[in-house]
Amino acid sequence: xxxxxxxxxxxxxxxxxxxxxxxxxxxxxxxxxxxxxxxxxxxxxxxxxxxxxxxxxxxxxxxxxxxxxxxxxxxxxxxxxxxxxxxxxxxxxxxxxxxxxxxxxxxxxxxxxxxxxxxxxxxxxxxxxxxxxxxxxxxxxxxxxxxxxxxxxxxxxxxxxxxxxxxxxxxxxxxxxxxxxxxxxxxxxxxxxxxxxxxxxxxxxxxxxxxxxxxxxxxxxxxxxxxxxxxxxxxxxxxxxxxxxxxxxxxxxxxxxxxxxxxxxxxxxxxxxxxxxxxxxxxxxxxxxxxxxxxxxxxxxxxxxxxxxxxxxxxxxxxxxxxxxxxxxxxxxxxxxxxxxxxxxxxxxxxxxxxxxxxxxxxxxxxxxxxxxxxxxxxxxxxxxxxxxxxxxx
Numbered sequence: 001x002x003x004x005x006x007x008x009x010x011x012x013x014x015x016x017x018x019x020x021x022x023x024x025x026x027x028x029x030x031x032x033x034x035x036x037x038x039x040x041x042x043x044x045x046x047x048x049x050x051x052x053x054x055x056x057x058x059x060x061x062x063x064x065x066x067x068x069x070x071x072x073x074x075x076x077x078x079x080x081x082x083x084x085x086x087x088x089x090x091x092x093x094x095x096x097x098x099x100x101x102x103x104x105x106x107x108x109x110x111x112x113x114x115x116x117x118x119x120x121x122x123x124x125x126x127x128x129x130x131x132x133x134x135x136x137x138x139x140x141x142x143x144x145x146x147x148x149x150x151x152x153x154x155x156x157x158x159x160x161x162x163x164x165x166x167x168x169x170x171x172x173x174x175x176x177x178x179x180x181x182x183x184x185x186x187x188x189x190x191x192x193x194x195x196x197x198x199x200x201x202x203x204x205x206x207x208x209x210x211x212x213x214x215x216x217x218x219x220x221x222x223x224x225x226x227x228x229x230x231x232x233x234x235x236x237x238x239x240x241x242x243x244x245x246x247x248x249x250x251x252x253x254x255x256x257x258x259x260x261x262x263x264x265x266x267x268x269x270x271x272x273x274x275x276x277x278x279x280x281x282x283x284x285x286x287x288x289x290x291x292x293x294x295x296x297x298x299x300x301x302x303x304x305x306x307x308x309x310x311x312x313x314x315x316x317x318x319x320x321x322x323x324x325x326x327x328x329x330x331x332x333x334x335x336x337x338x339x340x341x342x343x344x345x346x347x348x349x350x351x352x353x354x355x356x357x358x359x360x361x362x363x364x365x366x367x368x369x370x371x372x373x374x375x376x377x378x379x380x381x382x383x384x385x386x387x388x389x390x391x392x393x394x
Contacts, residue, residue: 003282005373011274012221012371020339020376024219025168025317025346025367028199031221033270038223041263049262059262066269067252073272074213075204076229083228083235083252084260084268088195088214089118091228094255095191095212096122098238103159105130110153110188112136112163113354114145114170117347119162119193119214136163140355143170143306147178154186161190165197169348169363170306171291171317173197180209189234195219199369200287200315202280205229220275222268225261283370284312290368291316293377301388305355305363316368322388327361333387339380341366 009015014029021029041062049060064079071079085091109131111120127133134153138145145163154161161183165176180190189211194203198215205213211231218224230238232251240246240254248254292310298320299308305319321327327343334341345352345362352358366380 003279003286003370005286005371009371009373015371018338020372020379022339022341022366022368022372022376022380024199024369024372025196025365026342027218027224028221028369029371030218030223030267031270031274033274034222034267037270038263038267041266045266046263062266062269063260063262066265069269069272070227073203073275074215074227074229075206077206078232080251081229081232081235083230083255084265085226085228085256086224086261087118088116088193088216088226091214091226092118092122092191092193094241094257095228095230095238096125097241098255099160100126100129101239103129103131106132106157107159108132108134108155108157109159110134110136110150110161110163110183112145114138114143114167114351115162115164115193115348116168116195117349118195119164119191120350123160123162131159132157134158136161138170138351138354143172145172145174147175147182150179151182154182154188156187158183158186158188161188162193163191164193164195166194166200166315166317167306167348167351168196168317168346169319169351169365171196171315171319172307173201173313173315176208176210184209196315196317201284202275217268217271220271222271223264225264225268227268228255278370286370287316287368288312288314290372290374290377291318293374294318294366294368294380297381297384305357316372317365318367319363319365321357321360321363325360327357327364330364330384330387334380334383337379337383337386339383341380 012029013032045055045059047055049056067079067082071082103126109123111123113135166173183190191212192210194213194215199220213229216226240248242254242257288310295310298304302320302322307314331341331343343364352362
């Protein structure tokens, strides 16, 4: 079992640069076939679907084809379970609005401290309906989420559990199937944020059992569009949030106010075919080697925010802090080496607050995906060695 990053890099035109692009958790490079499709849509079907004339029919056909492709990719039972939107943040805000009318005073909602704010803020809004918010906290020493802690939070009044498949700071693969099982036993529905997981591993929503699952396709080698999966019966039961005169049961329109970016959806339709060509076991082994290469250098030199060792349940999203220094000091020192990384809270502000990182600018984060190479990891290490030494000696 082996994987060659070099063998796939020519599929990504944006990699034709001298820079080592290691900010992939913020957005991956786009497949050439996806870029081609976006251009194709603008040239040949840049009209509204729904008409009988050829370009309009083609626009509808392309959107339907992309929807079916992504339904197969994530193993949805029905294409109607797929809703596209401009971003995961928007989709979760829309989902919250659609769930809101069903919330009653005393209903309990569990949110996760490790999550991106997109999967926290929309649920906190439901306090205005009388919901009680509970927090699934991260252990401050080992950065883990405890299933026992979750079980203590769950009660017969729990309506919803919202948490991430992977934290975009910590890189840990969380025990989704078991968390979903425990939540379902308590009678709760589950929203899983898969944004930080889906670029690295195969997503199977039915195997996970999640009621709702979101992913940002521009972090999975496509254009800037995102995806919401929901079990069909649950989506059909949600309150519509689109125009009053549209059918209240029509999917995805009831959950897609303003319509779709049809050209981007068509572009995103190229991604599932590429993902199907990958051996994800080999990808996981390659990415684990990337993570361990960098983590082995960082151990003992900085404070690693997350598990300090590589492994199949530890994605190559690596965050760290230099005690006593602001995180923003480091990335500019890597720019001169042609290495692109960033610092900040990466919208995981509540986790940074809880870990006492916000006052120092959050974390420095380097994030790899399968097209990154060990040579790029070594370039990062050499640049970090120089930059950290300069920072410590300043």
